[in-house]
Amino acid sequence: MAFHDIRFPAAISFDSLGGPTRRTEIVTLTSGYEQRNTAWAHSRRRYDAGVGLRSLDDVAQLIAFFEARGGQLHAFRWKDWSDYKSCAPSAAISEMDQTLGYGDGATADWPLVKNYVSGEGAYARPITKPVANTVQIAVAGQKLDEGTDYTLNLGLGRVIFASPPAPGAEISAGFEFDVPVRFETDTIQISVSSFRAGQIPSVPLIEVRP
Structure with a gap:
Protein backbone atom coordinates (compact mmCIF):
# COMPACT_ATOMS: atom_id res chain seq x y z
CA MET A 1 0.00 0.00 0.00
CA LYS A 85 -8.79 8.94 21.13
CA SER A 86 -8.68 6.03 23.54
CA CYS A 87 -11.07 7.55 26.09
CA ALA A 88 -14.42 9.32 26.05
CA PRO A 89 -14.47 12.54 23.98
CA SER A 90 -14.76 14.71 27.12
CA ALA A 91 -12.03 12.87 29.07
CA ALA A 92 -8.26 13.25 29.17
CA ILE A 93 -6.07 10.44 27.84
CA SER A 94 -4.67 8.07 30.46
CA GLU A 95 -2.28 5.12 30.27
CA MET A 96 -5.09 3.00 31.75
CA ASP A 97 -7.68 3.71 29.01
CA GLN A 98 -7.41 0.50 26.97
CA THR A 99 -6.28 -3.01 27.87
CA LEU A 100 -3.99 -4.39 25.16
CA GLY A 101 -3.61 -7.81 26.77
CA TYR A 102 -1.73 -9.64 29.48
CA GLY A 103 1.96 -10.45 29.49
CA ASP A 104 3.25 -13.98 28.97
CA GLY A 105 6.90 -13.34 29.81
CA ALA A 106 7.94 -13.88 26.17
CA THR A 107 6.05 -11.47 23.89
CA ALA A 108 7.61 -8.02 23.62
CA ASP A 109 5.71 -6.69 20.55
CA TRP A 110 2.08 -5.68 21.19
CA PRO A 111 -0.44 -3.97 18.86
CA LEU A 112 -2.49 -0.99 19.98
CA VAL A 113 -6.24 -1.59 20.10
CA LYS A 114 -9.35 0.28 21.10
CA ASN A 115 -12.07 -1.80 22.73
CA TYR A 116 -15.75 -1.07 22.08
CA VAL A 117 -18.00 -2.70 24.67
CA SER A 118 -21.78 -2.65 24.90
CA GLY A 119 -23.66 -5.20 26.97
CA GLU A 120 -22.40 -8.68 26.13
CA GLY A 121 -20.91 -7.51 22.83
CA ALA A 122 -17.33 -6.33 22.37
CA TYR A 123 -15.08 -5.39 19.47
CA ALA A 124 -11.30 -4.83 19.54
CA ARG A 125 -10.35 -2.35 16.82
CA PRO A 126 -6.73 -2.38 15.62
CA ILE A 127 -5.16 1.08 15.87
CA THR A 128 -2.52 1.32 13.15
CA LYS A 129 -1.95 5.09 13.00
CA PRO A 130 -1.43 6.48 16.51
CA VAL A 131 -0.50 10.14 16.79
CA ALA A 132 3.07 10.92 17.82
CA ASN A 133 3.62 12.23 21.37
CA THR A 134 0.14 11.14 22.56
CA VAL A 135 0.77 7.47 23.41
CA GLN A 136 1.01 6.46 27.08
CA ILE A 137 1.80 2.90 28.17
CA ALA A 138 1.52 1.08 31.50
CA VAL A 139 2.25 -2.45 32.70
CA ALA A 140 0.53 -3.69 35.86
CA GLY A 141 -0.66 -0.12 36.47
CA GLN A 142 2.85 1.35 36.36
CA LYS A 143 3.36 4.05 33.74
CA LEU A 144 6.42 3.43 31.58
CA ASP A 145 8.88 5.74 29.84
CA GLU A 146 9.10 5.77 26.04
CA GLY A 147 12.62 5.23 24.80
CA THR A 148 13.67 3.49 28.01
CA ASP A 149 10.97 0.91 28.71
CA TYR A 150 9.51 0.67 25.21
CA THR A 151 9.58 2.07 21.69
CA LEU A 152 6.71 2.80 19.30
CA ASN A 153 6.16 1.90 15.67
CA LEU A 154 3.87 4.77 14.69
CA GLY A 155 3.45 3.43 11.17
CA LEU A 156 1.94 0.15 12.34
CA GLY A 157 0.60 1.01 15.78
CA ARG A 158 2.80 -1.37 17.77
CA VAL A 159 4.51 -1.16 21.15
CA ILE A 160 7.89 -2.90 21.48
CA PHE A 161 8.93 -3.43 25.09
CA ALA A 162 12.57 -3.48 26.14
CA SER A 163 11.69 -6.55 28.23
CA PRO A 164 8.60 -8.74 27.73
CA PRO A 165 5.92 -7.98 30.35
CA ALA A 166 5.70 -10.55 33.15
CA PRO A 167 3.12 -13.34 32.91
CA GLY A 168 -0.34 -12.08 33.86
CA ALA A 169 0.66 -8.39 33.95
CA GLU A 170 -2.00 -6.15 32.40
CA ILE A 171 -0.71 -4.06 29.49
CA SER A 172 -2.68 -0.86 28.99
CA ALA A 173 -2.45 2.24 26.85
CA GLY A 174 -3.91 5.65 26.08
CA PHE A 175 -3.51 7.52 22.79
CA GLU A 176 -4.89 9.65 20.02
CA PHE A 177 -5.12 8.07 16.58
CA ASP A 178 -5.89 8.74 12.93
Missing part, protein backbone atom coordinates in the same frame (compact mmCIF):
# COMPACT_ATOMS: atom_id res chain seq x y z
CA ALA A 2 1.37 3.46 -0.95
CA PHE A 3 0.94 5.61 2.16
CA HIS A 4 1.84 9.26 2.72
CA ASP A 5 2.30 9.92 6.43
CA ILE A 6 0.44 13.23 6.36
CA ARG A 7 -2.91 14.21 7.85
CA PHE A 8 -5.78 15.61 5.80
CA PRO A 9 -6.44 19.25 6.89
CA ALA A 10 -8.13 18.87 10.26
CA ALA A 11 -10.12 22.09 9.93
CA ILE A 12 -11.91 20.64 6.89
CA SER A 13 -12.42 17.17 8.36
CA PHE A 14 -14.04 18.70 11.49
CA ASP A 15 -17.41 19.20 9.78
CA SER A 16 -17.23 16.10 7.59
CA LEU A 17 -19.75 13.29 7.47
CA GLY A 18 -18.94 9.62 7.99
CA GLY A 19 -18.37 6.65 10.26
CA PRO A 20 -18.04 2.85 10.40
CA THR A 21 -19.53 0.47 7.84
CA ARG A 22 -20.17 -3.25 8.30
CA ARG A 23 -20.97 -5.87 5.67
CA THR A 24 -23.62 -8.33 6.81
CA GLU A 25 -25.00 -11.07 4.58
CA ILE A 26 -28.60 -11.96 5.42
CA VAL A 27 -30.46 -15.00 4.10
CA THR A 28 -34.18 -15.28 4.84
CA LEU A 29 -35.29 -18.89 5.09
CA THR A 30 -38.67 -20.17 3.89
CA SER A 31 -39.70 -20.41 7.53
CA GLY A 32 -39.18 -16.67 7.91
CA TYR A 33 -36.13 -17.03 10.13
CA GLU A 34 -32.88 -15.33 9.14
CA GLN A 35 -29.31 -16.48 8.92
CA ARG A 36 -26.83 -13.63 9.32
CA ASN A 37 -23.12 -13.76 8.67
CA THR A 38 -20.25 -11.40 7.91
CA ALA A 39 -17.02 -11.85 5.99
CA TRP A 40 -15.50 -8.81 7.73
CA ALA A 41 -13.78 -9.14 11.08
CA HIS A 42 -13.36 -5.36 11.20
CA SER A 43 -15.55 -2.44 10.21
CA ARG A 44 -14.46 -0.08 7.44
CA ARG A 45 -14.99 3.65 7.70
CA ARG A 46 -16.22 5.98 5.00
CA TYR A 47 -16.28 9.78 5.02
CA ASP A 48 -17.29 12.70 2.81
CA ALA A 49 -14.75 15.51 3.02
CA GLY A 50 -16.86 17.79 0.84
CA VAL A 51 -19.25 18.52 3.69
CA GLY A 52 -16.47 20.26 5.59
CA LEU A 53 -15.68 22.80 2.86
CA ARG A 54 -16.61 26.29 4.01
CA SER A 55 -14.70 28.63 1.68
CA LEU A 56 -12.89 28.76 -1.66
CA ASP A 57 -9.64 28.67 0.34
CA ASP A 58 -10.77 25.29 1.71
CA VAL A 59 -11.47 24.16 -1.86
CA ALA A 60 -7.98 25.20 -2.95
CA GLN A 61 -6.45 23.35 -0.01
CA LEU A 62 -8.47 20.24 -0.85
CA ILE A 63 -7.42 20.30 -4.51
CA ALA A 64 -3.76 20.70 -3.55
CA PHE A 65 -4.02 17.76 -1.16
CA PHE A 66 -5.84 15.64 -3.75
CA GLU A 67 -3.25 16.35 -6.45
CA ALA A 68 -0.33 15.67 -4.09
CA ARG A 69 -1.82 12.27 -3.24
CA GLY A 70 -2.36 11.40 -6.90
CA GLY A 71 -6.09 10.94 -6.41
CA GLN A 72 -6.70 7.39 -5.19
CA LEU A 73 -3.04 6.43 -5.51
CA HIS A 74 -1.70 7.29 -2.08
CA ALA A 75 -3.42 6.81 1.27
CA PHE A 76 -3.06 9.28 4.14
CA ARG A 77 -4.11 10.08 7.71
CA TRP A 78 -7.61 11.30 8.55
CA LYS A 79 -8.78 12.67 11.90
CA ASP A 80 -12.25 11.38 12.73
CA TRP A 81 -13.40 14.01 15.20
CA SER A 82 -16.17 11.74 16.48
CA ASP A 83 -13.70 8.98 17.45
CA TYR A 84 -10.02 9.89 17.67
CA VAL A 179 -7.67 6.58 10.34
CA PRO A 180 -5.71 5.50 7.24
CA VAL A 181 -7.86 6.46 4.24
CA ARG A 182 -7.65 7.22 0.52
CA PHE A 183 -9.81 9.17 -1.87
CA GLU A 184 -12.56 6.96 -3.28
CA THR A 185 -12.56 8.84 -6.58
CA ASP A 186 -10.06 10.06 -9.13
CA THR A 187 -12.26 13.02 -10.03
CA ILE A 188 -13.24 16.13 -8.08
CA GLN A 189 -15.80 18.36 -9.76
CA ILE A 190 -16.29 21.81 -8.27
CA SER A 191 -18.11 24.80 -9.75
CA VAL A 192 -17.29 28.11 -8.07
CA SER A 193 -20.76 29.50 -8.75
CA SER A 194 -22.45 26.35 -7.45
CA PHE A 195 -20.23 26.31 -4.37
CA ARG A 196 -21.10 29.92 -3.60
CA ALA A 197 -24.76 29.00 -4.01
CA GLY A 198 -24.41 26.40 -1.28
CA GLN A 199 -24.02 23.28 -3.43
CA ILE A 200 -21.30 21.25 -1.69
CA PRO A 201 -19.31 18.76 -3.81
CA SER A 202 -19.03 15.13 -2.71
CA VAL A 203 -15.46 14.07 -1.88
CA PRO A 204 -15.69 10.44 -0.71
CA LEU A 205 -12.94 8.79 1.34
CA ILE A 206 -12.61 5.16 2.36
CA GLU A 207 -10.54 3.47 5.06
CA VAL A 208 -7.70 1.24 3.86
CA ARG A 209 -6.29 -1.85 5.50
CA PRO A 210 -2.68 -1.55 6.67
